[in-house]
Amino acid sequence: xxxxxxxxxxxxxxxxxxxxxxxxxxxxxxxxxxxxxxxxxxxxxxxxxxxxxxxxxxxxxxxxxxxxxxxxxxxxxxxxxxxxxxxxxxxxxxxxxxxxxxxxxxxxxxxxxxxxxxxxxxxxxxxxxxxxxxxxxxxxxxxxxxxxxxxxxxxxxxxxxxxxxxxxxxxxxxxxxxxxxxxxxxxxxxxxxxxxxxxxxxxxxxxxxxxxxxxxxxxxxxxxxxxxxxxxxxxxxxxxxxxxxxxxxxxxxxxxxxxxxxxxxxxxxxxxxxxxxxxxxxxxxxxxxxxxxxxxxxxxxxxxxxxxxxxxxxxxxxxxxxxxxxxxxxxxxxxxxxxxxxxxxxxxx
Ligand code: 5GP
Ligand code: MN
Numbered sequence: 001x002x003x004x005x006x007x008x009x010x011x012x013x014x015x016x017x018x019x020x021x022x023x024x025x026x027x028x029x030x031x032x033x034x035x036x037x038x039x040x041x042x043x044x045x046x047x048x049x050x051x052x053x054x055x056x057x058x059x060x061x062x063x064x065x066x067x068x069x070x071x072x073x074x075x076x077x078x079x080x081x082x083x084x085x086x087x088x089x090x091x092x093x094x095x096x097x098x099x100x101x102x103x104x105x106x107x108x109x110x111x112x113x114x115x116x117x118x119x120x121x122x123x124x125x126x127x128x129x130x131x132x133x134x135x136x137x138x139x140x141x142x143x144x145x146x147x148x149x150x151x152x153x154x155x156x157x158x159x160x161x162x163x164x165x166x167x168x169x170x171x172x173x174x175x176x177x178x179x180x181x182x183x184x185x186x187x188x189x190x191x192x193x194x195x196x197x198x199x200x201x202x203x204x205x206x207x208x209x210x211x212x213x214x215x216x217x218x219x220x221x222x223x224x225x226x227x228x229x230x231x232x233x234x235x236x237x238x239x240x241x242x243x244x245x246x247x248x249x250x251x252x253x254x255x256x257x258x259x260x261x262x263x264x265x266x267x268x269x270x271x272x273x274x275x276x277x278x279x280x281x282x283x284x285x286x287x288x289x290x291x292x293x294x295x296x297x298x299x300x301x302x303x304x305x306x307x308x309x310x311x312x313x314x315x316x317x318x319x320x321x322x323x324x325x326x327x328x329x330x331x332x333x334x335x336x337x338x339x340x341x342x343x344x345x346x347x348x349x
Contacts, residue, residue: 024093027114029106038180041074057078058077062076080109093117096120124151126145227262231265238339304317308341
């Protein structure tokens with residue numbers, strides 16, 4: 001049986017950089033999502049199974065809804081909770097593997113430390129415009145569903161992998177399936193022939209997809225659905241087919257909001273025929289966190305890059321609007337900012 005439909009020139013290079021005593025640390029982006037956590041924990045588990053010292057380091061905590069991915073099989077340290085453990089782990093790291101982000105600026109408060117590390121650095125990512133100069137080896141592929149899928153094909157090429165992938169550990173398979181599922185919104189977006197091939201191989205290996213889906217989608221708190229209702233009721237439809245929903249701190253308090261609970265809200269307004277782009281704002285420290293989704297023909301990436309200090313993929317991007325840019329931190333000023341930015345964006349294209 002053919003192992004893989006991709007073989008990356010750099011795959012051999014990666015595995016040659018990992019010796020028996022290499023201390024490997026896998027890192028991902030701020031506010032980690034299913035793909036960030038799935039891809040890093042999967043790679044770390046695979047390294048542990050093959051008797052390597054591997055751990056995952058993330059800038060922020062794993063949201064409760066994704067905590068099932070932290071199986072305890074390998075260490076998962078978060079900088080917001082355990083600064084000294086993260087700092088000592090990074091200090092003794094021989095190889096840094098950065099996953100699901102394209103530049104160190106996406107690593108939040110870890111950015112300075114990671115940039116300053118002198119050990120070899122590998123990037124494994126699927127976002128546009130990777131910062132190639134900051135890494136020794138770059139595996140970047142944008143026409144793929146997720147970093148978890150990319151990791152699947154890399155591991156399928158790992159030394160010692162059996163032709164039928166029968167020795168890919170079960171935990172690795174589940175984490176990769178979960179990461180791909182969340183990034184494609186359960187096979188709704190960014191799905192390629194290779195994505196179905198990956199899913200097919202994982203099912204053949206006996207992965208419990210129903211169990212994975214149930215842990216991702218059927219374990220929310222009631223409050224999340226009540227909040228979703230309030231967001232959809234308050235949704236504004238702006239000119240040019242732009243839908244906008246805003247989650248401010250008062251509403252967060254009302255629903256005792258937990259990190260990660262607004263995941264997926266931004267996709268919903270695209271169900272409206274006339275909506276071309278959906279924007280979701282969530283209050284953060286001194287800025288609004290922005291999520292942008294668009295239908296084919298409209299670039300969420302360009303809009304996020306031009307107006308929201310961010311970027312991402314063509315149809316799914318994100319960024320920030322600092323309260324000072326919008327005038328102040330009120331919902332009204334944020335809405336005016338979005339209306340002006342999107343009016344300019346759609347008038348230009
Ligand atoms: P989400 O809306 O789910 O937070 O993010 C959607 C996509 O945009 C993700 O692929 C994410 O990596 C990217 N993204 C989110 N926030 C930012 C940001 O602040 N800067 C950049 N460059 N990309 C972002
Ligand atoms: Mn991703």
